[in-house]
Amino acid sequence: MGVELREITAATVRSICGLEVADEQRAYVAPVAVSIAQAHFEPTSMFRAVYADDEPVGFILWRSEERPKSAYLWRFMIDRQHQGKGYARAAIERACTERRALGFDKVTTSIVRGQHSPLGFYLSVGFTEANETTRSGEWVLRKTL
Numbered sequence: 283m284g285v286e287l288r289e290i291t292a293a294t295v296r297s298i299c300g301l302e303v304a305d306e307q308r309a310y311v312a313p314v315a316v317s318i319a320q321a322h323f324e325p326t327s328m329f330r331a332v333y334a335d336d337e338p339v340g341f342i343l344w345r346s347e348e349r350p351k352s353a354y355l356w357r358f359m360i361d362r363q364h365q366g367k368g369y370a371r372a373a374i375e376r377a378c379t380e381r382r383a384l385g386f387d388k389v390t391t392s393i394v395r396g397q398h399s400p401l402g403f404y405l406s407v408g409f410t411e412a413n414e415t416t417r418s419g420e421w422v423l424r425k426t427l
């Protein structure tokens with residue numbers, strides 16, 4: 283299985299914006315188009331499409347954190363039709379390797395808690411619960427790179 287993180291271009295942006303999560307997961311992540319729009323107002327943001335075997339399957343968006351050397355995983359999703367195939371694990375591992383190469387030593391993310399939350403996923407790829415919440419009430423998770 284070849285999972286890659288690729289730049290989004292004028293030619294691919296429509297298909298990437300067509301990626302969507304399952305109905306019951308919608309409360310846990312913004313639509314891709316909204317994330318790309320928000321990224322344009324955040325100078326430190328960096329986003330990529332996740333491709334598996336040459337097909338777009340997901341989206342990832344980073345920004346820098348206030349703490350030096352810590353990257354913030356802002357948005358991450360795998361399309362509903364491509365979940366459960368190990369693509370998210372492969373994409374996070376690749377993305378974290380890239381962050382480490384850029385000099386980051388820690389990744390932080392935050393999640394909405396609930397029945398369909400991605401907590402189990404993040405724990406299975408090496409994040410731990412920080413036992414703190416963000417100002418907006420999200421549950422904070424961290425991973426050392």
Ligand SMILES: CC(C)(COP(=O)(O)OP(=O)(O)OC[C@H]1O[C@@H](n2cnc3c(N)ncnc32)[C@H](O)[C@@H]1OP(=O)(O)O)[C@@H](O)C(=O)NCCC(=O)NCCS
Binds near residue numbers: 359400401402406
């Ligand atoms: C979370 C998400 C990215 C996982 O994608 P995926 O492609 O199904 O994940 P993978 O197939 O790579 O699974 C990797 C591991 O995580 C586990 N896992 C995946 N989703 C899980 C969940 N919701 N709860 C518990 N474990 C989960 C898998 O069982 C698998 O474990 P294994 O490797 O030990 O077998 C996907 O469900 C998603 O896009 N959710 C909606 C958006 C979201 O919540 N994003 C994060 C917040 S920004």
